[in-house]
Amino acid sequence: MKRILPQLLLFLLCLLAASCSVKYQFTGTSINYDLIKTIQIDKVVNRAPYGWAPMEAMFNNQLQDQYANQTRLQLVKRGGDLHIAGEITAYDQFNKAISADGFSSQVQLRMTVNIRFENSRTRESWEKQFSATTQYDSSQQLTAVQETLVTEMVKDLCDQIFNATVADW
Numbered sequence: 001m002k003r004i005l006p007q008l009l010l011f012l013l014c015l016l017a018a019s020c021s022v023k024y025q026f027t028g029t030s031i032n033y034d035l036i037k038t039i040q041i042d043k044v045v046n047r048a049p050y051g052w053a054p055m056e057a058m059f060n061n062q063l064q065d066q067y068a069n070q071t072r073l074q075l076v077k078r079g080g081d082l083h084i085a086g087e088i089t090a091y092d093q094f095n096k097a098i099s100a101d102g103f104s105s106q107v108q109l110r111m112t113v114n115i116r117f118e119n120s121r122t123r124e125s126w127e128k129q130f131s132a133t134t135q136y137d138s139s140q141q142l143t144a145v146q147e148t149l150v151t152e153m154v155k156d157l158c159d160q161i162f163n164a165t166v167a168d169w
Contacts, residue, residue: 039073040080048091062158086115104138111153132156
């Protein structure tokens with residue numbers, strides 16, 4: 001009996017472990033791929049009064065890459081089940097913090113995009129503005145840190161747009 005009890009417990013434990021299974025599935029999207037198969041992403045143009053020339057291309061590339069890498073949607077030139085269009089409307093910098101000597105110690109950089117979204121299958125459509133900010137030390141020249149800061153803001157903006165359009169959050 002003493003010998004059978006540990007074997008019985010081990011058998012029951014294995015049986016319990018085999019009968020219970022937990023399945024985690026995390027795709028990050030709420031897309032019904034039976035219904036929605038394509039996405040059209042129009043070129044988002046820079047209409048900001050001030051700007052940095054490469055940011056338009058950086059934004060467009062990141063936005064397309066995000067949908068290509070995180071969904072199974074096919075990117076099409078026109079007639080997509082989902083349609084994203086918009087423009088960069090602002091690229092501003094302003095003083096964020098003042099030091100004891102009265103001069104700026106931190107500068108904040110902000111990028112804003114206006115996005116129009118349409119889901120032709122569900123008839124959902126909206127227009128929203130998305131903004132991203134970052135800051136840098138005022139002892140640095142913007143030209144020295146601009147590429148890193150714009151890359152960071154573009155990533156943040158594309159995440160916001162992705163979440164608003166297809167993510168299940």
